Amino acid sequence: MSRAVVIGAGVAGLATAALLGREGHDVIVVERTDVVGGRAGIHEVAGFRFDTGPSWYLMPDAFEQFYRLLGTSSEEQLDLVPLDPAYRLFPEGEAPLDVPSGEAVFALAESLEAGAGERLRRHLASAGETYDISVDRFLYTTFPDPRAFLRPSTLARSGKLTGLITQSLAGYVNKRFADHRLRQMLTYPAVFLSSHPERTPALYHLMSHTDLVQGVRFPLGGFAAVVASLERLAREQGAEIRLRTEVTAIESVGGRATGVRLADGSLIDAPLVVSAADLHHTETRLLPPELRTYPEKYFARREPGLGTVLVLAGVRGELPELTHHNLFFSRDWTPDFDAVFDTPESGAASRSIYVSKTSATEGDVAPAGHENLFLLVPVAADPDLGHGSLYRGTGSARVEAIADAALAQLGEWADIPDLTERLVVRETLGPADFAERFHAWSGGSIGPAHTLWQSAFLRGRNASRKVRGLYYAGATTVPGVGVPMCLISAENVIKRLRGDRSSGALEG
Incomplete structure (x- = not known):
């Protein structure tokens, strides 16, 4: 040694x-x-504590x-705590939905679209099978001879693997479900992969196995x-x-x-x-x-994946409107992904955002009578969008404008009209912070798509x-x-x- x-x-x-x-x-x-x-x-x-990453x-x-x-x-x-619901979904212009893990998710699917409960059961069974194949063959390996994974015998044992790598996640899901909320629940995991649902292979429908079957936990x-x-x-x-x-x-x-x-x-x-x-x-x-x-x-x-503007917000008073994990989805989210992946020069941000309230699960992350929020806003992987305020005291005009818009959206969609008035802490991070602090390629926050x-x-x-x-x-x-x-x-x-x-x- x-x-x-x-x-x-x-x-x-x-x-x-x-x-x-x-x-x-x-x-x-x-x-x-x-x-x-x-x-x-x-x-x-x-008195607030924020995770600034995963x-x-x-x-x-x-x-x-x-x-x-x-x-x-x-x-x-x-010390792991199971989260129930796994997350709360805020579809634009519609009532929020609590999304559970396990058997209860099939009833939710059926309530949104007739016959979707059984289709989701088959979808998640496929996701679980694909997850097991990936763990067994594609994750814990150095790929010493990639040709071995392309041999007919390997593909045959992997069932429909060929089809899953030649169609998109969005296309695969959209063929099986009509309700836009179900579609978004099952394609949004592409963002966890720093990718666009239209360019993410359907193989990655396995991600739904991780949140809807294995369940979501939180480490205290x-x-x-x-x-x-x-x-x-x-x-x-x-x-x-x-x-x-x-x-x-x-x-x-x-x-x-x-x-x-x-x-x-x-x-x-x-x-x-x-x-x-x-x-x-x-x-x-x-x-x-x-x-x-x-x-x-x-x-x-190569594609660097997505960048992010992160907002760390300490809020006076309780926020029962939110659970631990919250997803806010635009009804038509194509412009959201276009802003991040296809028109980076626009400087626009996604309106489909993620909000975490860890004070829903853990008591010492905020002072008594307060909540802590972490907002993740997907943007292009582009350091020119600028820095946030966390390390420099003052953020760039574009990063701060994106943060302001996200906070306003959160207040409106979750029916918290006085949210911005209740802020006692507001700090931000931008793509330039990731590029500077972590030498992140193109200012990406997660990694290549x-x-x-x-x-x-x-x-x-x-x-x-x-x-x-x-x-x-x-x-x-x-x-x-x-x-x-x-x-x-x-x-x-x-x-x-x-x-x-x-x-x-x-x-x-």
């Missing part, structure tokens, strides 16, 4: 450090900011698998509690974590990694380097041109082709975006190092 350097102390970096330490490596994690967690951040002000706890099996490898469990590490303490558990486990495995330590170059000799160069000019020697930083930054800023597996021209052909050409083995690989001993982890590489995928990416680094060419999760 040897020294390993992990670049970045976000979810993927901490998870990778823990697993490398378990393998016997001497691990140093270097993080350019002054806190761990990366995009899974936390902000505390005036907020949906989905794919519990991925968490359980990761913790199991380290001799523990989700139950030991986290928010995702800061998840990050704290990862940091704790990494340190228990012997990892050293150095904050305020920026990497400026990945060093190599003769095509083999030798360590990383830091901003102060010093060098950390290590024959094993794992970058959990943004892949675009890793390749185009930390490596010389001749050693780039993914040069700038590669990214010119899960289109057909950016899924599975077409998303890339987790090892450099030019530098031996250089590996990648995190949302910008395989298997994809989201906290569960980051945990899986850490495990896939171990599979690569072991020479494990199998698909499926590690046994030990």
